[in-house]
Amino acid sequence: MSGNRSERFYAHGLQFECLKCGTCCTGAPGFVYLSKGDIVSIAEFLKKDKRTIIQQYTRLVYIFGERRLSLTERANYDCVFWNRMCTIYEARPYQCRSFPFWKRHLISSREWARVGERCPGINRGHLYAASQIERFARGAHNYSIDRFISTDFDFP
Numbered sequence: 001m002s003g004n005r006s007e008r009f010y011a012h013g014l015q016f017e018c019l020k021c022g023t024c025c026t027g028a029p030g031f032v033y034l035s036k037g038d039i040v041s042i043a044e045f046l047k048k049d050k051r052t053i054i055q056q057y058t059r060l061v062y063i064f065g066e067r068r069l070s071l072t073e074r075a076n077y078d079c080v081f082w083n084r085m086c087t088i089y090e091a092r093p094y095q096c097r098s099f100p101f102w103k104r105h106l107i108s109s110r111e112w113a114r115v116g117e118r119c120p121g122i123n124r125g126h127l128y129a130a131s132q133i134e135r136f137a138r139g140a141h142n143y144s145i146d147r148f149i150s151t152d153f154d155f156p
């Protein structure tokens with residue numbers, strides 16, 4: 001997202017509408033990182049304690065030199081919360097809520113087009129303004145669990 005906003009390929013906004021097809025939730029290995037806030041939201045939504053959420057639905061991964069929690073995948077690589085739909089949609093993690101407006105997708109129109117090869121919701125539906133798009137991209141949380149441990153978070 002370097003350069004003046006008016007020079008960026010999304011200066012006049014980008015269209016996106018999630019068709020809830022599940023392509024990005026299923027069928028291939030990947031990571032859905034969780035912030036402390038994401039865990040709290042899922043715990044409240046499922047009416048379970050945070051420890052249970054972490055133990056039942058997450059795995060520890062080492063990436064970018066830090067320890068993170070990522071949602072568990074089933075043997076076929078479907079997200080643990082996928083069951084013909086996202087079963088925690090209202091409380092889905094920020095990574096899911098901010099898709100497709102991730103920094104790496106906004107580097108160029110070419111990258112954006114690449115996302116569209118996998119996601120049928122790209123370039124259709126709601127027009128998001130450049131300012132909204134950048135707010136999504138900037139909102140990524142700190143995912144290092146060592147931050148959790150250093151707070152009063154109830155980490156197992």
Ligand code: SF4
Pocket residue numbers: 017018019020021022023024025099118119120121122
């Ligand atoms: S692939 Fe795109 S349209 Fe399908 S569920 Fe994911 S974000 Fe929505």
Ligand code: SF4
Pocket residue numbers: 024025032071079080081082085086087088089092093096
């Ligand atoms: S939490 Fe929901 S939206 Fe996110 S990957 Fe899993 S099923 Fe998809």
